[in-house]
Amino acid sequence: MPKLTNLASWKALEAHFLQIKDVHMRDMFEQDKNRFSKFSAQMNDILLDFSKNRINDETFKLLTELAKETGVLEWRDRMFAGEPINISEFRPVLHTALRNRSNEPVYVDGENVMPKINRVLAQLRYFTERIRGGHMRGYSGHLFKDVVNIGIGGSDLGPHVVCDSMKPYAQRGMNVHFVSNVDPTHLTEILKFVQPESTLFVVSSKTFSTQETMLNAQSARDWFVKLTVNEKAVARHFVAVTSNKKAAAEFGILDENMFEFWDWVGGRYSLWSAIGLPIALYLGMDHFEELLEGAHDMDMHFKSAPIEKNLPIILALMGVWYNNFFDAQSHAVMAYNQYLRRLPAYLQQLDMESNGKTINRDGKRVDYLTGPIIWGETGSNCQHAFFQLLHQGTKPVPADFLIPARSKNPLGDQHCVLLSNYFAQTRALMKGKTEDEARAELEASGYSEEIIKDVLPHKIFEGNKPTNSIIFENLNPRTLGALLAMYEHKVFVQGIIWNINSFDQWGVEYGKQLASDIQSELSCRQNTASYDDSTNNLINYCMSLQFSD
Numbered sequence: 055m056p057k058l059t060n061l062a063s064w065k066a067l068e069a070h071f072l073q074i075k076d077v078h079m080r081d082m083f084e085q086d087k088n089r090f091s092k093f094s095a096q097m098n099d100i101l102l103d104f105s106k107n108r109i110n111d112e113t114f115k116l117l118t119e120l121a122k123e124t125g126v127l128e129w130r131d132r133m134f135a136g137e138p139i140n141i142s143e144f145r146p147v148l149h150t151a152l153r154n155r156s157n158e159p160v161y162v163d164g165e166n167v168m169p170k171i172n173r174v175l176a177q178l179r180y181f182t183e184r185i186r187g188g189h190m191r192g193y194s195g196h197l198f199k200d201v202v203n204i205g206i207g208g209s210d211l212g213p214h215v216v217c218d219s220m221k222p223y224a225q226r227g228m229n230v231h232f233v234s235n236v237d238p239t240h241l242t243e244i245l246k247f248v249q250p251e252s253t254l255f256v257v258s259s260k261t262f263s264t265q266e267t268m269l270n271a272q273s274a275r276d277w278f279v280k281l282t283v284n285e286k287a288v289a290r291h292f293v294a295v296t297s298n299k300k301a302a303a304e305f306g307i308l309d310e311n312m313f314e315f316w317d318w319v320g321g322r323y324s325l326w327s328a329i330g331l332p333i334a335l336y337l338g339m340d341h342f343e344e345l346l347e348g349a350h351d352m353d354m355h356f357k358s359a360p361i362e363k364n365l366p367i368i369l370a371l372m373g374v375w376y377n378n379f380f381d382a383q384s385h386a387v388m389a390y391n392q393y394l395r396r397l398p399a400y401l402q403q404l405d406m407e408s409n410g411k412t413i414n415r416d417g418k419r420v421d422y423l424t425g426p427i428i429w430g431e432t433g434s435n436c437q438h439a440f441f442q443l444l445h446q447g448t449k450p451v452p453a454d455f456l457i458p459a460r461s462k463n464p465l466g467d468q469h470c471v472l473l474s475n476y477f478a479q480t481r482a483l484m485k486g487k488t489e490d491e492a493r494a495e496l497e498a499s500g501y502s503e504e505i506i507k508d509v510l511p512h513k514i515f516e517g518n519k520p521t522n523s524i525i526f527e528n529l530n531p532r533t534l535g536a537l538l539a540m541y542e543h544k545v546f547v548q549g550i551i552w553n554i555n556s557f558d559q560w561g562v563e564y565g566k567q568l569a570s571d572i573q574s575e576l577s578c579r580q581n582t583a584s585y586d587d588s589t590n591n592l593i594n595y596c597m598s599l600q601f602s603d
């Protein structure tokens with residue numbers, strides 16, 4: 055691909071930026087009464103209003119041209135077709151096949167993979183229905199009432215955000231817990247609340263070699279055997295989700311209790327695979343399949359909607375506009391829904407592990423910004439934490455605001471209050487408050503001119519802070535599936551525009567290598583001089599604290 059910054063659309067955007075960078079959205083809304091109809095799009099009941107962005111017709115035209123000029127649509131079709139677009143691991147990228155409800159063939163190396171995907175789905179349904187129906191019980195006959203998922207990264211964050219978000223759809227009496235951190239506190243604190251005889255451990259690891267997961271799984275196994283004094287019972291209380299069946303068997307997992315997935319499913323894109331086992335155990339297979347159907351709806355939208363009305367492409371283009379032309383370093387996600395409190399953590403891995411790259415597909419270092427820092431918090435909590443910076447800080451923070459129109463927990467007028475805050479915040483961020491408006495408020499409050507002179511500058515809001523508003527009827531499995539797929543495809547589109555491979559993660563390997571070296575030094579409890587002055591002194595000081603008699 056020609057250098058991104060040499061593309062005609064990129065150069066046109068650079069010139070256009072100089073013209074529009076100081077135009078206020080307040081004025082754009084005044085001058086164009088049709089902004090919403092022009093700058094909004096819908097997929098099923100999911101409405102994306104992107105009119106509160108620092109764009110006009112020309113901006114949006116140039117951004118859509120950038121998508122075309124970088125081959126977004128062609129790359130999209132290559133991904134769905136199973137081409138090996140993960141170029142550093144020579145793999146296809148086919149999380150979309152996992153939710154391919156059309157069952158149209160998808161070929162990997164000449165093999166239609168749909169039969170084996172459907173086989174695993176059938177295995178998930180059979181297993182989870184037997185567990186949830188009480189037909190498959192613990193070694194001593196107890197019903198399973200706790201599921202402990204042991205996994206990290208994509209083997210944790212996806213099922214975790216879904217289970218957290220879908221509590222209203224969970225079967226009563228079935229609890230799900232997620233252990234990921236190698237910090238022994240994580241597993242210890244969860245094991246305090248479960249009984250071995252009624253607990254099912256799901257060891258989720260694509261490689262079945264991730265240090266944290268293997269250590270937690272072994273510790274859980276040791277805990278189980280110690281309390282039950284029944285080694286044989288392990289086989290009934292531990293199952294595995296992995297692409298490494300050999301390693302799972304060595305751990306003691308029975309073949310019928312292994313749920314496989316494949317190397318053409320990236321970890322951070324894997325919740326639609328057997329990694330979703332905790333979801334199916336917690337919500338039931340019907341709800342898990344509704345999740346898949348919602349993601350498939352979004353896949354079909356992504357494949358067919360014109361760029362101008364294509365939700366993932368629009369979100370990607372808005373993000374590129376601020377990341378690469380306004381120099382925004384981060385992107386925030388405010389979910390005005392308490393069930394979505396783990397959404398930022400999930401999106402952090404999805405986005406930052408995919409697009410936190412500096413080497414492009416041609417093996418050259420990029421000379422433009424790539425993946426943003428992703429962060430966020432639920433609304434309305436976010437308003438009482440960092441909205442001061444968003445409203446009056448010096449750093450631009452483009453943000454997505456999501457909310458369901460209906461609440462699962464009607465309680466007085468609280469959902470109405472939440473909605474009013476949701477609408478008020480994006481309006482305030484866009485509109486700001488002028489000096490005249492702030493002065494008028496202070497005068498109306500009876501302040502003296504002397505006070506007003508001192509206070510007035512602090513009461514002005516510049517506004518012109520861009521937001522995307524995403525509103526939908528209900529937070530249910532189908533809608534959640536569509537929303538998560540929407541963000542997957544947004545990340546994909548940005549990776550194509552930045553000409554980077556969004557599907558490998560070599561950057562996470564180096565820290566692991568160093569950790570294993572340092573671990574061996576710590577184990578020998580002798581002062582070290584093997585590293586840089588800082589690391590040596592930190593290690594030695596820590597050991598002095600740990601082993602001071």
Ligand code: F6P
Nearest residue numbers: 207208209259260261264321562
């Ligand atoms: O963070 C690195 C990573 O490889 C992620 O991509 C992955 O989701 C996570 O570790 C866990 O890997 P596994 O599922 O193989 O244990």
